Amino acid sequence: MNAFPDRAADYGRAAFEAIAETLWPTRCAVCDVPGAVLCESCKMRLPYLDWWRACPRCGAPLGRAQCTECNATVLAPLGRKRPPFASCVSSIAFDDAGARIVRAYKDQGERRLAVEMAGLMARVIHPAWRAEQPVLVGVPATARAVRRRGFDHVELLARELSAATGMPLAQPLARPRSADQRGLDRAERAKNMAEAFTALPGASVPERVLLIDDVYTTGATLFAATDALLAAGAHKVRCLTFARVWG
Numbered sequence: 001m002n003a004f005p006d007r008a009a010d011y012g013r014a015a016f017e018a019i020a021e022t023l024w025p026t027r028c029a030v031c032d033v034p035g036a037v038l039c040e041s042c043k044m045r046l047p048y049l050d051w052w053r054a055c056p057r058c059g060a061p062l063g064r065a066q067c068t069e070c071n072a073t074v075l076a077p078l079g080r081k082r083p084p085f086a087s088c089v090s091s092i093a094f095d096d097a098g099a100r101i102v103r104a105y106k107d108q109g110e111r112r113l114a115v116e117m118a119g120l121m122a123r124v125i126h127p128a129w130r131a132e133q134p135v136l137v138g139v140p141a142t143a144r145a146v147r148r149r150g151f152d153h154v155e156l157l158a159r160e161l162s163a164a165t166g167m168p169l170a171q172p173l174a175r176p177r178s179a180d181q182r183g184l185d186r187a188e189r190a191k192n193m194a195e196a197f198t199a200l201p202g203a204s205v206p207e208r209v210l211l212i213d214d215v216y217t218t219g220a221t222l223f224a225a226t227d228a229l230l231a232a233g234a235h236k237v238r239c240l241t242f243a244r245v246w247g
Helices: 004-023 040-045 072-078 096-107 113-123 127-131 141-149 153-165 186-193 220-231
Strands: 087-093 133-138 209-216 236-244
Touching: 004 153, 040 087, 040 153, 087 113, 096 113, 113 141, 113 153, 113 236, 153 209, 209 220, 220 236
Parallel strands: 087 236, 133 209, 209 236
Antiparallel strands: none
């Protein structure tokens, strides 16, 4: 077999990347300084969440003593007393820096950020969760969102998280048929996502799942995806997101 065509293709790609980097240098998603998609200075200043101060159920940043996000009063309009998942944790609070990262990643197509985001998410997976040997499942995007962005942003995030942790990856959920969640309030989001997810025909649903998404806003998407996984045979679902909207 002749290896020269493959080498030529590799050289061609390397040359193209070198030219592209010269013309359009890689810039930090937060501070826009050239050099890396997320510079070390900005990475150090991100608003990391303290696991010991967060709600042990939903992961709200300051909810360990008394959570304002997943109590029965807040969830009553959604017809719930508690979240359907066993627990949730997020890496950072969704402030301006977090918003810049997420926007650059999924709306501006900077896919290299998936490696950085997954690395930060891997750090907050509790050892007890790992001991359960869960399977990673990404919340699937709608077909319309995939066409608009050119990729499934959570699927890529889950793949990079699997590579970073060695945890197995599966996708038993079908793409939802729901409207864009942005601009909707808590009740509207819950209604929009109600029964949006179903298991793929013939899919094998893991007993223990670590459900992955990029941002936890009201929890509506994670609630609906968890409902679908539990209905399809999962025994326990925990959730992990890159950022958490709060307050």
